[in-house]
Amino acid sequence: xxxxxxxxxxxxxxxxxxxxxxxxxxxxxxxxxxxxxxxWNCCGSTTYFxxxxxxxxxxxxxxxxxxxxxxxxxxxPCSACYKNxxxxxxxxxxxxxxxxxINYALEEDDLHxxxxxxxxxxxxxYAQDIGPEExxxxxxxxxxxxxxxxxxxxxxxxxxxxxxxxxxxxxFEDLISAIGATPIDYPLKTxxxxxxxxxxxxxxxxxxxxxxxxxxxxxxxxVIATACPMCQINLECYQQSVNQEFNTNFSVPIMYFTxxxxxALGIPSKKLGIGKExxxxxxxxxxx
Amino acid sequence: MTETYxxxxxxxxxxxxxxxxxxxFPMCVQCGSCxxxxxxxxxxxxxxxxxxxxxxxxxxxxxxxxxTFWYCASCYQCSVRCPQGISITExxxxxxxxxxxxxxxxxxxxxxxxxxAFAKTIVNAGRTFEPILAPSYIFRFKLxxxxxxxxxxxxxxxxxxxxxxxxxxxxLDNFKRxxxxxxxxxxxx
Numbered sequence: 001x002x003x004x005x006x007x008x009x010x011x012x013x014x015x016x017x018x019x020x021x022x023x024x025x026x027x028x029x030x031x032x033x034x035x036x037x038x039x040w041n042c043c044g045s046t047t048y049f050x051x052x053x054x055x056x057x058x059x060x061x062x063x064x065x066x067x068x069x070x071x072x073x074x075x076x077p078c079s080a081c082y083k084n085x086x087x088x089x090x091x092x093x094x095x096x097x098x099x100x101x102i103n104y105a106l107e108e109d110d111l112h113x114x115x116x117x118x119x120x121x122x123x124x125x126y127a128q129d130i131g132p133e134e135x136x137x138x139x140x141x142x143x144x145x146x147x148x149x150x151x152x153x154x155x156x157x158x159x160x161x162x163x164x165x166x167x168x169x170x171x172f173e174d175l176i177s178a179i180g181a182t183p184i185d186y187p188l189k190t191x192x193x194x195x196x197x198x199x200x201x202x203x204x205x206x207x208x209x210x211x212x213x214x215x216x217x218x219x220x221x222x223v224i225a226t227a228c229p230m231c232q233i234n235l236e237c238y239q240q241s242v243n244q245e246f247n248t249n250f251s252v253p254i255m256y257f258t259x260x261x262x263x264a265l266g267i268p269s270k271k272l273g274i275g276k277e278x279x280x281x282x283x284x285x286x287x288x
Numbered sequence: 289m290t291e292t293y294x295x296x297x298x299x300x301x302x303x304x305x306x307x308x309x310x311x312x313f314p315m316c317v318q319c320g321s322c323x324x325x326x327x328x329x330x331x332x333x334x335x336x337x338x339x340x341x342x343x344x345x346x347x348x349x350x351x352x353x354x355x356t357f358w359y360c361a362s363c364y365q366c367s368v369r370c371p372q373g374i375s376i377t378e379x380x381x382x383x384x385x386x387x388x389x390x391x392x393x394x395x396x397x398x399x400x401x402x403x404x405a406f407a408k409t410i411v412n413a414g415r416t417f418e419p420i421l422a423p424s425y426i427f428r429f430k431l432x433x434x435x436x437x438x439x440x441x442x443x444x445x446x447x448x449x450x451x452x453x454x455x456x457x458x459x460l461d462n463f464k465r466x467x468x469x470x471x472x473x474x475x476x477x
Contacts, residue, residue, distance in 0.1 A: 052407075058467070101470075102470075190365075197359065278443060
């Protein structure tokens with residue numbers, strides 16, 4: 001198993017600390033070390049592109065240049081960070097003038113980005129690089145009978161990178177099957193959670209979250225598995241707001257996929273950051 | 289009709305799409321795949337399809353006064369489905385940028401001040417810090433939303449999920465010099 005350069009991103013420092021700890025623990029158990037980038041900066045999120053496109057590329061390019069020095073593949077657990085870094089690398093590779101301009105700025109931090117790096121999302125690392133077969137053999141506590149909604153969200157899939165399926169991906173389901181659980185057929189699996197609209201356009205975002213919760217309940221999911229801190233926060237921390245806004249009574253456990261894999265690998269819940277959530281995940285763990 | 293027709297608006301917006309090269313929104317065939325795919329369209333003043341037509345027709349004032357591009361969630365569903373290969377999401381970014389530069393946006397929107405607060409935090413510290421962003425939006429919430437937000441923040445704090453001290457990168461001086469090379473006037477900092 002190989003090591004990865006790891007870009008946690010701002011959310012994983014606190015808001016999504018459980019994603020961070022479970023990612024480190026679960027990866028270690030699978031024999032892959034996540035080596036945190038030295039002195040990384042914010043990726044700019046989706047918000048930065050509103051202000052200045054060139055600066056947005058520069059912010060990501062600094063992290064890419066730091067990662068490139070390690071010679072390892074770079075992995076990001078947050079879909080927004082992943083999308084920003086992936087497409088910054090792609091644009092800089094395609095546009096040498098842009099790369100030159102940005103490298104001129106990177107000189108101030110003794111950095112240079114030459115475009116030789118492979119960028120992965122943490123879910124891709126698990127479901128594709130390590131692969132369901134390998135994970136299956138490591139499972140000691142299969143999640144028999146647990147029905148999981150595989151929630152991909154947006155920016156892990158889109159924009160399209162190559163010729164991959166962005167409408168009907170299946171690798172998350174394969175990962176869920178590998179840990180002994182049952183992936184439900186979740187038609188909204190690639191539908192947006194609202195992202196930062198939860199701040200800037202609250203009503204719109206809450207209705208998007210409501211739809212996601214409603215369909216998961218209708219399809220009898222015990223838990224929604226997430227692969228992005230924004231999805232997790234909107235579905236989990238704003239579930240109560242949805243209930244107030246729409247007079248509903250949702251109480252759907254939301255867990256990072258790394259926590260679910262970790263449980264199946266027999267890692268103690270505390271090491272997976274379980275217990276910090278707004279909606280208890282104990283019903284999920286009890287049914288296992 | 290009092291709307292000023294400015295054909296140049298389309299060209300101005302095109303020129304804002306620096307690295308998203310070849311974004312052919314003037315080639316839009318008005319099929320509506322974008323609007324049909326958009327999860328937020330119901331909340332927008334004009335749908336994505338309408339906004340593209342309005343940009344192409346030069347309806348600058350109507351476009352800038354709409355909430356449409358501030359309601360884009362950046363989910364890229366429209367972009368992967370457009371048969372003409374238009375990145376509608378990038379177009380929405382360009383309109384947001386244009387609107388911030390010209391300081392022209394619909395009254396009461398949270399998006400513009402939130403974006404600016406976010407950008408300032410990154411430029412000054414290299415990292416985001418959620419609590420410092422709150423003043424850019426929380427006072428515009430209705431009372432009930434305000435209390436729910438405070439309640440959420442309290443629960444996050446109790447669970448050890450709220451940062452109390454603003455994080456900063458180590459090589460902040462280098463970082464700021466790097467930024468000044470990209471934005472020489474440093475208007476944001």
